[in-house]
Amino acid sequence: MSTDRQTSILSLNAFAPGDAEGLPDDLKAMVERRKKSFGPSSILFYRSPIHVASATGARITATDGREYLDFYNNVPSVGHCHPKVAEAVYRQMKEANSHSRYLYDIVETYAERLLATMPEPIAHVTFTCTGSEANDLALRMARMATGAHGIVVTRGAYHGNTTAVTEISPSSYKRGGPPAFVKLVEPPSEAAYGKDIATGFERAVAAAVAELKAEGHGFAAFVADTIFSSDGVFTDPAGFLKPTIDTVHREGGLFVADEVQPGFGRTGTHMWGFDRHGVAPDLATPGKPMGNGFPLGGVFSKPGLLEGLQENFGYFNTFGGTPAAAAAGLAVLDVIAEEELMARAVNTGALLKERLTALGGKYATIADVRGAGLYLGVTIADTKAGSGANADPTSRIVNAMKEKGVLIGVAGLGADVLKIRPPLAAGEAEAEAFADRLETVLSELGLD
Amino acid sequence: MSTDRQTSILSLNAFAPGDAEGLPDDLKAMVERRKKSFGPSSILFYRSPIHVASATGARITATDGREYLDFYNNVPSVGHCHPKVAEAVYRQMKEANSHSRYLYDIVETYAERLLATMPEPIAHVTFTCTGSEANDLALRMARMATGAHGIVVTRGAYHGNTTAVTEISPSSYKRGGPPAFVKLVEPPSEAAYGKDIATGFERAVAAAVAELKAEGHGFAAFVADTIFSSDGVFTDPAGFLKPTIDTVHREGGLFVADEVQPGFGRTGTHMWGFDRHGVAPDLATPGKPMGNGFPLGGVFSKPGLLEGLQENFGYFNTFGGTPAAAAAGLAVLDVIAEEELMARAVNTGALLKERLTALGGKYATIADVRGAGLYLGVTIADTKAGSGANADPTSRIVNAMKEKGVLIGVAGLGADVLKIRPPLAAGEAEAEAFADRLETVLSELGLD
Numbered sequence: 001m002s003t004d005r006q007t008s009i010l011s012l013n014a015f016a017p018g019d020a021e022g023l024p025d026d027l028k029a030m031v032e033r034r035k036k037s038f039g040p041s042s043i044l045f046y047r048s049p050i051h052v053a054s055a056t057g058a059r060i061t062a063t064d065g066r067e068y069l070d071f072y073n074n075v076p077s078v079g080h081c082h083p084k085v086a087e088a089v090y091r092q093m094k095e096a097n098s099h100s101r102y103l104y105d106i107v108e109t110y111a112e113r114l115l116a117t118m119p120e121p122i123a124h125v126t127f128t129c130t131g132s133e134a135n136d137l138a139l140r141m142a143r144m145a146t147g148a149h150g151i152v153v154t155r156g157a158y159h160g161n162t163t164a165v166t167e168i169s170p171s172s173y174k175r176g177g178p179p180a181f182v183k184l185v186e187p188p189s190e191a192a193y194g195k196d197i198a199t200g201f202e203r204a205v206a207a208a209v210a211e212l213k214a215e216g217h218g219f220a221a222f223v224a225d226t227i228f229s230s231d232g233v234f235t236d237p238a239g240f241l242k243p244t245i246d247t248v249h250r251e252g253g254l255f256v257a258d259e260v261q262p263g264f265g266r267t268g269t270h271m272w273g274f275d276r277h278g279v280a281p282d283l284a285t286p287g288k289p290m291g292n293g294f295p296l297g298g299v300f301s302k303p304g305l306l307e308g309l310q311e312n313f314g315y316f317n318t319f320g321g322t323p324a325a326a327a328a329g330l331a332v333l334d335v336i337a338e339e340e341l342m343a344r345a346v347n348t349g350a351l352l353k354e355r356l357t358a359l360g361g362k363y364a365t366i367a368d369v370r371g372a373g374l375y376l377g378v379t380i381a382d383t384k385a386g387s388g389a390n391a392d393p394t395s396r397i398v399n400a401m402k403e404k405g406v407l408i409g410v411a412g413l414g415a416d417v418l419k420i421r422p423p424l425a426a427g428e429a430e431a432e433a434f435a436d437r438l439e440t441v442l443s444e445l446g447l448d
Numbered sequence: 449m450s451t452d453r454q455t456s457i458l459s460l461n462a463f464a465p466g467d468a469e470g471l472p473d474d475l476k477a478m479v480e481r482r483k484k485s486f487g488p489s490s491i492l493f494y495r496s497p498i499h500v501a502s503a504t505g506a507r508i509t510a511t512d513g514r515e516y517l518d519f520y521n522n523v524p525s526v527g528h529c530h531p532k533v534a535e536a537v538y539r540q541m542k543e544a545n546s547h548s549r550y551l552y553d554i555v556e557t558y559a560e561r562l563l564a565t566m567p568e569p570i571a572h573v574t575f576t577c578t579g580s581e582a583n584d585l586a587l588r589m590a591r592m593a594t595g596a597h598g599i600v601v602t603r604g605a606y607h608g609n610t611t612a613v614t615e616i617s618p619s620s621y622k623r624g625g626p627p628a629f630v631k632l633v634e635p636p637s638e639a640a641y642g643k644d645i646a647t648g649f650e651r652a653v654a655a656a657v658a659e660l661k662a663e664g665h666g667f668a669a670f671v672a673d674t675i676f677s678s679d680g681v682f683t684d685p686a687g688f689l690k691p692t693i694d695t696v697h698r699e700g701g702l703f704v705a706d707e708v709q710p711g712f713g714r715t716g717t718h719m720w721g722f723d724r725h726g727v728a729p730d731l732a733t734p735g736k737p738m739g740n741g742f743p744l745g746g747v748f749s750k751p752g753l754l755e756g757l758q759e760n761f762g763y764f765n766t767f768g769g770t771p772a773a774a775a776a777g778l779a780v781l782d783v784i785a786e787e788e789l790m791a792r793a794v795n796t797g798a799l800l801k802e803r804l805t806a807l808g809g810k811y812a813t814i815a816d817v818r819g820a821g822l823y824l825g826v827t828i829a830d831t832k833a834g835s836g837a838n839a840d841p842t843s844r845i846v847n848a849m850k851e852k853g854v855l856i857g858v859a860g861l862g863a864d865v866l867k868i869r870p871p872l873a874a875g876e877a878e879a880e881a882f883a884d885r886l887e888t889v890l891s892e893l894g895l896d
């Protein structure tokens with residue numbers, strides 16, 4: 001992966017500070033305040049950033065009164081500002097909310113409810129506050145259990161922001177790349193492996209493992225987000241991961257399923273991304289949607305992995321799995337069941353995919369439509385790429401959609417994939433509206 | 449520090465699974481549930497753990513109706529379940545709560561309010577969810593800015609739980625110790641440095657820096673919790689850190705002030721621990737009390753440190769500084785001001801210190817009383833140490849206090865310091881009750 005492509009994934013739908021001049025005065029003032037406080041870590045979306053007033057379901061309303069159809073955010077997975085989650089957190093924050101060195105009914109109940117959704121051999125949960133903390137801890141556990149340091153990930157992977165997980169997140173590097181003990185394989189696409197993705201991907205991972213061993217790093221784990229989101233969304237055929245996971249285990253490594261993206265029913269058919277592939281992880285790390293905006297993550301592990309950690313270190317996470325976090329998490333599980341959000345993800349996702357596939361038949365700009373449930377990727381063909389600031393059709397589409405009141409993002413090694421990932425609360429009417437506006441944008445941009 | 453002592457700090461006030469037999473049936477059942485779900489990561493306090501029903505101010509009520517005076521928890525710093533914090537979070541979770549790639553009035557306001565409490569040269573804030581994430585990020589920034597890898601910390605330091613910050617947390621190691629690029633200095637005690645702690649500590653840090661440079665690691669940062677909590681609470685004389693920080697800067701390193709323990713007014717006289725020493729940090733990392741139980745942390749940095757991070761990596765923290773987190777954080781700042789909690793910390797802390805010092809005159813078991821504001825350390829002399837399970841007087845006191853309805857913890861390299869750290873909401877009546885019960889316990893245990 002070239003440095004240019006890396007940079008473009010990270011910046012393609014970001015606000016560039018130089019664009020501030022063209023903004024309305026109040027928005028410009030807000031951007032200035034943000035830049036002053038956050039400094040170079042101020043990262044805002046879109047050429048004209050959004051000043052949020054309120055949000056509900058799959059809709060965000062800005063302070064200028066504009067309403068946006070949110071097809072981008074997977075944290076508010078059961079819907080922005082879901083009252084059931086807010087009320088559960090409120091009730092618990094008024095009642096009791098300290099750390100898990102004390103016992104609480106709600107924490108024990110939540111842990112058991114979650115574990116009941118996990119297959120054998122998963123036995124334990126260790127709560128954290130974020131998916132990053134979860135992956136950082138899972139890495140430590142995998143390395144302690146195997147006595148090896150080497151990790152295999154895909155070339156466009158993102159697994160979080162701590163020092164250790166940044167090393168296994170090639171998409172985070174703007175210069176250079178991960179250290180030698182991290183080997184990269186191409187994402188599981190037809191472009192890389194042809195029709196037989198299962199075999200091709202397994203061979204690539206096996207070769208990476210052999211390389212790690214030959215170089216003396218040993219093989220600790222294969223870490224994968226099983227919808228390969230940042231790689232560009234590669235979900236099919238379901239089951240293609242099976243031979244890879246068999247090889248991982250045969251080679252003495254662990255399979256860490258990063259469930260930050262696919263977890264909590266996003267694929268519709270399964271609660272967890274690994275389930276969809278008919279494989280079971282040694283460690284699974286959910287995050288973002290887990291608390292619908294309340295910081296919550298976790299490491300699920302099979303027996304025998306926590307012992308090494310606790311024999312060597314006094315690991316404890318103060319904010320991980322507090323009663324308020326458990327209240328948020330339980331409410332999320334309840335809402336997924338009560339509002340049948342997984343069935344909705346199947347139906348809404350199917351409709352959306354059908355509409356986008358139909359658009360693909362009409363507009364050559366749409367090179368491919370893929371995904372599972374409510375996580376879709378649309379590859380944009382570089383049909384009319386020219387020079388100048390507006391040359392990149394993906395960026396043009398994302399920003400034009402924003403101006404039409406629809407929020408989406410960008411993914412993929414070539415930063416050429418529309419990342420479509422609405423809250424699971426999005427319904428068929430929203431899917432139709434989304435497809436209609438995409439067609440308008442393609443037509444208006446002359447991208448036929 | 450010997451391995452034995454390390455282990456004892458971590459386990460001295462922990463529930464040992466073997467103790468479950470003596471517990472009441474309902475508590476025993478809860479402990480069993482916890483052990484099954486959490487596995488070896490189940491860490492519970494006290495020989496007989498607490499099953500919490502509710503909490504308010506500095507009081508926790510268990511499900512068996514027992515009330516505990518909480519002189520241990522610094523997360524609910526403005527008081528357990530403070531209604532103002534709960535309501536602020538609730539209001540925001542119902543209104544708008546996505547990540548900081550959008551703009552929100554409440555996030556900008558909170559960032560500015562916090563930055564106004566920080567001295568020159570601090571200019572920016574980067575929000576995280578925990579103190580661990582904050583220290584992990586601060587380490588990366590310090591290493592990038594200096595091009596060096598070496599860190600100096602105290603021998604009993606604790607700075608968090610990620611892979612990278614565990615390396616600079618010697619108190620987390622149950623076996624062995626930190627890597628070669630982390631040099632340890634003795635905590636700033638009279639025992640280690642004599643009367644002139646300022647000079648002695650500076651010389652120790654200078655020697656550690658020289659060692660790092662001689663070994664080729666270079667010197668990136670001196671990281672310190674400025675009340676040296678896990679080291680055993682060493683706060684005096686205020687200002688003793690000044691020569692050390694001057695040396696750190698002269699040697700080209702950065703001073704990272706870990707404000708997880710002293711921050712948000714715990715010392716009473718100052719909002720931040722470094723302020724009390726008349727020094728300014730290059731990076732400051734608050735955590736625990738920041739959101740009074742809502743996961744929230746941050747890295748405060750001087751100009752020029754975030755550039756390296758953002759030029760090399762696409763750092764972003766999804767849950768860091770969300771509107772709900774900002775709401776919690778703003779409410780905490782408001783309550784500290786409205787309820788004059790810093791003045792209370794001064795007064796309550798002074799009364800508590802006076803009462804404990806008087807007890808020290810009466811009971812030889814109390815070897816030393818020290819601390820600032822509402823963070824006190826009481827060294828327990830090993831006067832009657834014998835053999836057998838109950839030989840350790842510190843452990844006996846902590847568990848006997850728990851049975852008398854008072855919660856405290858243990859700190860120090862020798863695990864011989866009572867860690868007294870109530871919510872700032874604790875008042876004079878609670879301080880008197882605490883001292884009374886400690887006297888009863890010392891008397892009943894025959895520790896004169």
